[in-house]
Amino acid sequence: MSESAIEVRGLRKSYDAFEAVRGIDFEVGQGEVFGLLGPNGAGKTTTVEILEGLRPRTQGHVSVLGYDPGVQVNDLKQRIGVCLQATNLPEKITVREALALFSAFYKRTIDRDQLLKRLQLWEKRNVYYTTLSGGQKQRVALALALLNDPQLLFLDEPTTGLDPQVRLEIHSLIQELKDAKRTIVLTTHYIEEAERLCDRVAIIDEGKIIAMGTPREIQAQTIGQSRVEVTASAPLPEDGLPSFTSVAQPVFSTDRTGIVLGSPHPGRTLVEVIKWIDHAGLEVTDVHLKRPTLEDVFIELTGKKLRD
């Protein structure tokens, strides 16, 4: 493998006073599926749009397929496929016409009938866009992104807003692409999507990458730090917090009846917490003890949930 598909070093992006991206470094290898995970406003869309050539950057080095997206936008667009969330097509364009129209913008395209068949759109090829279901529309979007046989595919929240059944369909499509060794950058805030599809994941928050690696590696960073969740009958006292056996300060639920801690020794921690609650004269109503997931890692790292 000669070089990376994407190289990003020290990327920054400011909007007037607001700094959306605050120094990001990562690489995406050829044939890799790379996930960008983060809550809304974390800077992942900005980052991806800079990579796609849709937005200028403020600072830093970016190379996508060897192109500088700030300069060689058109060359870049010829080589990549992009599937943005919530795009639309005119109501009365047929699937086949849509593909034909967008084909005209590219120098090199693949056989459209093959593509339609592969994406199970062949039956719907002469149907108006407006009559398609949500899943079918998303597949059309994917088809448009694949028209130019892109070396690199950006999928921006490809399953957001779709029902679980359709989401599974799309996942298997992406799985196929992954098996075909296509480089994919996937942004999502579905943890399971990232866990299932991505070779590597970067977690972005407030414009910074706070963790990066394979889902397993990221989990390993917090391995043993199982999650202890305890819920009490009434809000927990603000002061007199004992020092628990945990890796970080405990996180409280908004109504302060719940407490979450990460711990390499969950049993010991659990006893400590229950003792404390009992001592405060409160009753324990629920107890959970979980091995960490990406979401936990995320919560642990950022102190917030992915989907608020």
Added chain:
Amino acid sequence: MNSYLALIQTYLRLTIRDRAALFFSYFMPLIFFFIFSQMMHAERGTAMLVVNMVLTLGILGTGLFGAGMRATVDRETNILRRFKVAPISPAPMLVASMVVGLFNFIPIYLLVLVLANRLYGMPMPSNMISLTLFVMAGVLAFRAIGLMIAAVANSTQEAQILIQSLYMPMLFLSGATIPVTIMPEWVQTVAQYLPATHLFVGMQSILGGGEPLSHNLAALGALVLTVLVSFFVGVKLFRWEKGEKLSNASKLWVVAVLAPFVLMGMYQTRTKDNIVKNRVFDRELSRRVTYLVRNVRIFTGDGTVIENGGVLVREGHIAEICTGDPPSAKDLKATEIEGAGKTLLPGLIDVHVHLGAPGGFYAKPEDYRAASGFRRPLEAYLYSGVTAVKSAGDATGMALDERNNIRNGTDLGAELFISGPLFTAEGGHGTEYLKMDFIKNMPESARKAMLEDFVRTPKTPQEAADQVAALAGRGVDAIKAVMEAGTPGMLFNRMDASILNAIVTAAHQHHLPASVHTGDIQDVTDVIAAGADSVEHGSARQAIPAGVFRRMKERGIAYDPTVVVYEDMMDLGLGKTDPLDRSLVQQVGPPKLIADTKKYMQSPAAAKIRESFEGSHFNLDLANQNLLVAYQQGVTLVTGTDSGNPLTIHGPAIHRELQLWVQAGIPPAAALQAATWNAAKLLHASDRIGLIHKGYEASFILVDGNPLKDINATERLSSVFFKGEHIRRQDLFDDER
């Protein structure tokens, strides 16, 4: 290039599949077409205006709503977001939208033209290429404006507001729905700042006025510039996503797009070209209306009378004359005019007027100056049923300009025929005016024109011939000379007969009629010898022998007695202002002129003028007697009035002239023939005016009663038609009355 073609093809498909788009681009214009056609009686000659209105509405619609709204909605519904990630720039998107608008408009454009032609008899435009190019520029410009609105609007609502605030004024002020000529002039001026006005006027000039594109370069330029600027701004401000908002400052780009029209508006505010163009077109249209006058007595002009007949007017000409009951107006697609109890006769012709003289006295020089234009008297003539006049001596250049304004429809007034400057002797009659006080009161340009262009005093026959040739080159319609020695107390140098001969010969060489002012028998005799075309005035101080008139008849020379001016001069001498109290005079005479003249007649200055008149020995009875002898000897009579002299008011004077003739013993039919057919012959215009005859210009009057029995009936004007237009007499002039 592929992108452009693919986008155009796709947009075309989408438009054809879009029922709303089809409704607005085809169904609506057709509905408007039929509604307007019904309302405005397109079959009677207004189909061109209807076409123009429908096309303007269509272009406004396709531009503002078709392009503007569509582009905004495409962005708001995230369609453009999908295009954003493809290797495509805004340019092909904008171009495709404009071109598709063009393709969509061409069919309705052709359809409306063909429908107007087939259903309402509108001639197909002779300059189809010019019209099509202009319409195409219009479609592109308004599509571009629409796209520009989409580029600056931050939401569908904002786009709606912007579109409506452009659409509404253009709908009502451009002429697309309401004829602009009925609006106050300041509104018409404001309308000149709207793009649609230039579209409308341009199409009107090309379609209705038959002008080539090259005469409408300013309007075309503004449209093309709009396309370019809008395109530039559209590309610059193009947004692919509703999320990208535009700053308010960027919205100022709209101003840049409208800049060409601000310039056009400023230019038009100064020149008023378009306002005049609209007026002219309105007039052209009024002249195309089909009328049927029925159940009317017709005096054709040459003596023939049809007691009950009908006259069909079409395209400004008399299309048919019938005896008895004509076919119904509805079958003829004509506006009906009931003529029961009325008489229809050719428009009257006054062959001897002086437009530069007001017909009375103004107290203040500035009032005189204000009244010195030639348009006002010509309006007064038309009001009075006089559809043609011959200026028998005025500042020639000014007269030629006014004749042009009347011809091209800028001004509405009686048709003007022009004798050039007066040919007279050095110190002869005519030259005395140049020394009078009123010359000093004239505006500078008019004074200069008077001094240079009012008289010619050739010293040799050759000089006279050269001067006539020069005038013929300037386009005068006739030559006027003066043979007059004056009377004791007001003596003039008289032109040598050899020079008169040279003038008449030269005039005839240039096919111009020569009319000669005379004062006594000797003058008349010399004019007959010279073979002129008419004797003006004859004599009001000597009885002209029958033998002289016999020779006049033999030589085919017309006699224009202008008896009314003698009556007025005698009234002036007696200090009477009776002529100013006549109804028609009260209607047309500028009120200030009438009031000031009445006041002046009581002043000491008037007494001096009266004294000077005492020596001039004018005698109305002698003038009348000469007229009667001329009639008895079979001389061709024509009516002139010498209007412009004190108390001889422009317009009404000819009616008084006719009344005096009948009092003198001339049969009304002969008097009316003199005022129509005979006068037209003297003007060398008897192939088109002066007669109610198929193919002749529809310039005629309708009077209550029967002037053949009661000559006073000519003053009871019911309708005046001029070149096919039913004149709104009350709108002809607007001074402070």
